[in-house]
Amino acid sequence: MLVSQRNAGLPSPKRLIYTHIAELGQASKAELLERFAMTSSTMTRLLEEMVSEQLILASGFGPSSGGRRPILYETNPEHGYFFGLEISRFSSSLGFFDVRMNPMSFTRWRMDEAMTPERVVEHVAANMRAILNDHKIDSAKVVGVGIGAVGPLDRERGVIVKPKYFSSPGWVDVPICRMIEEQTGFRAELENGANAALMGEQWAMRGSNPLHMLYVHAGVGLRSAMMSYGQIIHGSLDMEGAIGQMIIQTDGPRLSEDGNFGALEAFVSVQALERLAQSRAKISGGQWNDKLRVPPDRIRYELLLQELRQRNAHVEELFEQAASHLGIGLANMINMLHPETVVLGGALMNSYDRFFETAIGIARKNVYYYPEYEPIFTKGELQEDAVATGAALMVWKKMPV
Incomplete structure (x- = not known):
């Protein structure tokens, strides 16, 4: 599996600022200074760098509290895109999200006897190509694919180990991340479906923290x-x-x-x-x-x-x-x-x-x-879309910033 070394360990200051802006939707420099312990000049420099890198946009002005109206910053929705794949027993789904985690497409299919691992990967890859074509998005802008699957799993190796009750044979020791990467060219990361669903639901409820x-x-x-x-x-x-x-x-x-x-x-x-x-x-x-x-x-x-x-x-x-x-x-x-x-x-x-x-x-x-x-x-807020959303969010959180 491909893992970004840049995001290993503690999050960078840019990552912290970026995530906070994403969670709020919009934020001013003053709001960010209240949240993070850094000088005004350091915050200004980081924001300017992030704007120049097109990670964030200066989207307008907030209300004045007596002086100048503050600049509001928001994430750039075209900076990157993410796929979230759910692999479950009765049905599976594929979601496509922009960098603000807005769902741009969702497709779902039944997991019947014909849905072997090879057939699922082919089906997913074909749907990904169709989605990118429909939205006229270059595949180079896709950051990666998050996969939420029924366990047990070996997350480090990206392998679905031995799940029960699949209609189709062959779902034993499936190197699902490698298979997806070879078919699509996109980096893939694996998490169990319950964890992915919880990540998705927490994101949807982030207003109440x-x-x-x-x-x-x-x-x-x-x-x-x-x-x-x-x-x-x-x-x-x-x-x-x-x-x-x-x-x-x-x-x-x-x-x-x-x-x-x-x-x-x-x-x-x-x-x-x-x-x-x-x-x-x-x-x-x-x-x-x-x-x-x-x-x-x-x-x-x-x-x-x-x-x-x-x-x-x-x-x-x-x-x-x-x-x-x-x-x-x-x-x-x-x-x-x-x-x-x-x-x-x-x-x-x-x-x-x-x-x-x-x-x-x-x-x-x-x-x-x-x-x-x-x-x-x-x-929950997302319910049947929670696994695919959380799987995509997992990759979003590790996007290089």
């Missing part, structure tokens, strides 16, 4: 990410799905042969709901089968969603129980990490009106320091 955040995705599997003081917390292994192995019932079932007994994923996931519905249909017989009109072994998540829309009480009960179990898992994590903001995403969050409210209601009841401490719960 949340620094300590928890992200939990409940869908085909359970995935989580944590941020402290605005920085993603990485462990020694990149295992975003570890939250699914949290034991919430010591004598409980397990979802797979390599999973823990009584783990959260056995109660809260698409596969768990399918298995539980199949089991209840076999045991209950007519009560369930008359409603679902299919043999128990053919009950799938899509059918359960249809029954939810028909207000099937049996299926509603399944989803509410899953939401309650998720609430316990959330409370466990909140009591350990004490985030300010908890972002909940994934298919289950949008499956049923009461799923989100039930989960956060149970979590609130089990937060130990309540009411002195109470996190904010949200479905």
